[in-house]
Amino acid sequence: MPLLTNREIAETLERYANLASITGENAFRSRAFQRAADVVRDLHEPVIALMDRGDLRRLPGIGSGIADAIETLVRTGALPPLDALQRTVPATLLDLLQVPGVGVKTATRVYRELGVVDLPGLLAAAESGRIRALPGLGPKTEANILAAMEALRRRTGRFLLGTALPLARRIVADLQGTLPAGSSVAISGSVRRMEETVADIDLVVSTRVHEAIPATVAHLPLLSGIVRHENGSLRVTTHAGIPVDIVVVDPSVFGTALIRATGSADHLALLPEVLPSAPTEEEVYSRLDMEWIAPDLRLGLGEVMQAKAGTLPTLLSVGDVRGEFHAHTLWSDGTATILDMVRSAAERGYAFLGVSDHSRALGVANGLDAARLAAQRQEIEKAQRATGLRVFASCEVEVHRDGLLDFDDHILEALDLVIASTHSGLRQPRDVLTERLLRVIANPHVDIIAHPSGRLVERREGGDFDWNRVFAAAAATRTALEINASPERLDLNHDLARRALEAGCLLTINCDAHSTVGFDALEYGVAVARKAGADPDRIVNCWPIERIEAWLQTRQT
DNA sequence: GCCGTTTTCGGCCCGACTGTTTTCAGTCG
Structure with a gap:
């Protein structure tokens, strides 16, 4: 079944x-x-x-x-x-x-x-x-x-990482329970590299009993049968239609096979054609006189040279993120109460959460007018008292076509934190679109620009902004640009995030959670930041709360 | 089909934008 x-x-x-x-x-x-x-x-x-x-x-x-x-x-x-x-x-x-x-x-x-x-x-x-x-x-x-x-x-027909990764983990968990003793399985390929879209799920199985694997795989509930079986590799497919390629190897060469199956073509091209045989990745890289390279960095962008020189950067990880600024609740289009969202944030070890429901112009999302925004504040303060978490009273304020915000300055001023975001008019010509965003960045009350380009992965291209001007303005005003971690957005993407960092911008990673499960997306946003080479010092939500409060204080004046 | 301090029928998310239009329909979020 x-x-x-x-x-x-x-x-x-x-x-x-x-x-x-x-x-x-x-x-x-x-x-x-x-x-x-x-x-x-x-x-x-x-x-x-x-x-x-x-x-x-x-x-x-x-x-x-x-x-x-x-x-x-x-x-x-x-x-x-x-x-x-x-x-x-x-x-x-x-x-x-x-x-x-x-x-x-x-x-x-x-x-x-x-x-x-x-x-x-x-x-x-x-x-x-x-x-x-x-x-x-x-x-x-x-x-x-x-x-x-x-x-x-022009779309690739590839699957979103947000679909493929959870599925890959379930298949691995199921497999782990049924493989012969002494065997193991690992995710590889573009899923392990945390690419925003993937063509398939790649797995590597390490075992001494190769012949037992096809039957084991054939009985997995998530898979719908073996499509191909040759030379120690299997191709199956999930019920969701995602192909799964499984390579079966001896434990003695597991590390070698994993590197081969994980690296991008560009990464592998920089490694010797014949890799040393070893049971672990660490041993293979070490025998190549290199540091172990994190899978999401195996893109052929200079990481091989750095690994040889021992100069791989220390990048942030999920554990470095101390909280988020951008989350929705039942007050607009979220599906959980403020208290549920705050408790979920606390359970995840966060020290703070920004509650930022939509403003009135986004009517379909039940956006808040000034009166409801004020009423919501009471509930936010209650949640803060009940949990001890710092809860920022915020709002995802709609940017109108002329660059004006949905609320007057005196309302913005009263908020702990202001997020500005554009949901419509993204097809405006480059200079109009850019001027519009520059006007928002110039507003001293605006702290964060949410999903700056407005792109939707595989579904909609982002706006045609002049990013050099946007990044220069954001860096000058210390307005943070968001890496939206939702797998449908991943906006900024890692290319733009890297350029923003080079221009001196502050970034923030937010799940834009509309439910408590929404926070699960954090790892996708962290992967974008890592690919961009982000240091935790440049990611506002990796800062201690005192530093965040100080940043907000300087911005309000 | 769902739902109810309007409670078992009669409502059901709404404002901006675009392209087609002389006053509005369709799409998007």
Whole structure:
């Protein structure tokens, strides 16, 4: 029986919600499924555990109808209403929604009126001028669709690290429990290098009984069967569709195999063609007269030379992060109370947390107006008293198209910490976009610029900013730039973060958590900072609380 | 389909922007 993860269940519910809205089902029904998908995605424990306790329909937004559907999905692997819809309408219709600018309405129209059922069909319709011929759609819409599809074509089709890494860890844990005694398994490849996207999951198994491995692998619940098996390597695939490559080696050469399977092509090109045979990575590197190189740095960017010279930098690790500034709660679009978020931060060993819900302009996220912001402050102070954690009263303030902020200065001034962020108008031309952000950086009340580029990994390119000017301004005003750790964003990315550091900027790593599980993303942000070569001294949330308070004080004047 | 100090029916997240338009529909977050 397939063991579905919460994420897979959420994706199936979401597929149904989207397909249902295209085919004209009750909009509220499809929104209910969408909401249920969001709830399932943010759960702290497996859906199956809730099912066992009979607690599924206690969840907000999940009543008896959707609970039944989820139970059937978990039991049989199929969602009956989705199957029913797919018998009447091609599932490829869902692909149309991936095109930015194409929503449910447009997808429905090109399907009904032009017979478009998939992306190639949409491209053909746009290229032949049939889209502009539809009433209400014009040449600009058609041109936008063509441009968006070109951007879509450039996408790699790779999987997000945030999907692949947790899955890889579960497979490793399952394998570890079933491998013959004396065997072990490790993650390698781009997942171990913490690349933002990966094509597959690579594992290396060390064992003396090679012949036992295929059968062991074939019985893993997360995997759906062996695709290929040759020369001591196996290719299988997960239920989520991610290929898994498993190399099987003797323990005596485990270190060698791990280095081969982990290094990027550029890193490996700088190593000798024939590596020394050894059971551990440390021994291989040592026999090459090099220090051991952390996997996320094996990119061929000078780390090999540094390892030979013994000058590898000391980089920050997850444990260096003492707290976060950017987190959401039920007050806007988060799914946990302030107290739950603060307690979760405390459990993770944090010394402080910034509560920064959206401002009013982000209406869909239930953004706060001045009155609610003031009311929220009481609850923030209560949470601070109850936990002993320093809780910063903050706000993720929307940047308008002209660079004005969503709140007046006197409201910003009263906050402990101000985060500014841009969610719309990211397609403005470079000089307009840059001036807009410079105006925000120049505001002395603004302490942090959240997800500066606005990119979404594999889904949306960031804004076309003049980064040299942005970094120079941020460095001059000591405004911190965020490395947003959410695997969907990773913004700044490691290239921009490195340039920001070179320009003298302060950085901050935040999960932008919308639930207590959201804090799990920290390691992705830390990996970005490490690749950028960040010293903890330049990451504001690695500082002791007194230094942070002092930084905030100097900024308010 | 979900939900209820509006409680078993009748509502259901909202404002800005864009492109199409002469007053609005669709998308996005």
